[in-house]
Amino acid sequence: MAVPFDFELLCELTETSGVPGYEDRIREVVTRELEPEVDEVQTDAMGNVVGTIDGESDDSVVVAAHMDEIGFMVRHVTDDGFVQVDALGGWDPRVLKAQRVTIHTDDEDVTGLIGSLPPHTLDEEQRESTPDVEDIHIDTGLDGEEANDRISKGDLVTMEQSTERVGDTVTGKALDDRICLFAMLEAARNIENPDLTVHFAATVQEEVGIRGAEALGVDLDPDLAIALDVTxxxxxxxxxxxxxxxELGDGTAVKLKDSSVIANPKVHQRLQSVADEEDIDFQLEVLPAGGTDTAGFQRAGGAVPAGAISIPTRYLHTVTESAHVDDVSATIDLLTAFLETEDGEYDYTL
Structure with a gap:
């Protein structure tokens, strides 16, 4: 199956680093891609990026996808040159063994290894133990003096992984939530002369508590909010x-709930109606655990009608996150069609 979208841009978005609070590199890419498509691009004190297309009415809708990926911050470099870290976001330590990482220092990036000891050298207790992130030691391949000279407390660490095609899927790190950033940028390219003012928001610090969206919801004070995230x-x-x-390949997902939000019923019903009218494949999402920027906008500045479109993704919070290319395309199509038909006349009050 040919990729029906700009795979090169998706690779750049997913492979660029940007942990919570330090989204600088990915913010540059997003800003570069937004500027030709919108009337104005602004950033705020937290690092959120908002590209605005001015509409004809006074009403506004915000579309949000978060820029940050889960990662780590250096908390100590040992005398032997090993690096210990603190988690930025939710990691399952079991997936970290035998992985390469990138340590982002002030001067240059340093490659490191999270090793895994040979199983035949471990006793039974060691084999069955589950490590914590705090137990991880990153092998830099440097002696203690050089490691301490080049790497400092507070340096940032991301997983090292390329984005690849695997059958009908794309796989790599940080599809959460760069694949939704990609969908948002594609919609910004597609939409022309909207009735409502549309704010395309690339938010920060979602992985540590939807902090960027909460702040942005107050600042933008939108009349409607649509969040984009993986599920x-x-x-x-x-x-x-x-x-x-x-399920992969069954279409984009219209969120009904997650553990942070119950989507506005009128919003998710209209999303379903638009999908039906445009013959876009979709499925309904009932997520028992996990939160998204949807909740940040719903609660931030008063009662804002909020909904969400999600991209089904396997193996979340690992370096092999995987999404079906058809579901990505369906997400772009649904978001574009929804924005093109939103005229401010729909009553989302309950």
Missing amino acids: VANDVPGFEPADHVT
Whole structure:
């Protein structure tokens, strides 16, 4: 299957580093891509980026996707040159063994390794133990003096991984939430002369508590909010169908709820109506655990009608996150169609 979108840009977005609070590199890419498509681009004191297309009415809608990826911050460099870290976002330490990482220093990036000891050298207790992030030691391949000279407390660490095609899917690190950033940028390219003012918002610090969206919701004070994020696709061996949440290849997902938000029923019903009218494949998302920027906008500046469109993704918060290319395209199509038909006349009050 040919990729029906700009795969090169998606690779750049997913492979660029940007942990919570330090989204500088990805912010530059997003700003570069937004500027030709919108009337104005602004950033705020937290680092949120907002590209605005001015509409004909006084009403506004914000579309939000977060820029940050889960990562780490250096908390100590040992005398032997090993690096210890503190987590930025939710990591399952089991997936960190035998991985390469990039340590982002003031001068240059340093490659490091999270090693995994040979199993035949471990006793039974060691084999069965589950490590914590605090137990991880990153091997820099440097002696203690050089490691301490080049790496400092507060330096940032991201996983090292390329984005690849695997069958009908794309896989790599930071699809959460760069693949939704990509969908948002594609919609910004597609939409012309909207009735409402549209704010395309690339938010920060979602992975540590939807902090950027909460602040931005107050500053923008939109009349309507649509968040974009990945969602769980547990359609793999070992899970019952009721626990899949979503399935790859069945279309974009319209969120009904997650653990942080119950989407406005009138918003998600209209999203479904638009999908039906445009013959866009979609599925409904009932996510038992996990939160998104949807909640930040719903609660930040008063009662704002909020909904969300999600991209089904397997293996979340790992370096092999995977999404189906058709679901990505369906997400772009639904977001574009929704914005093109939003005229401020829909009543989302309950």
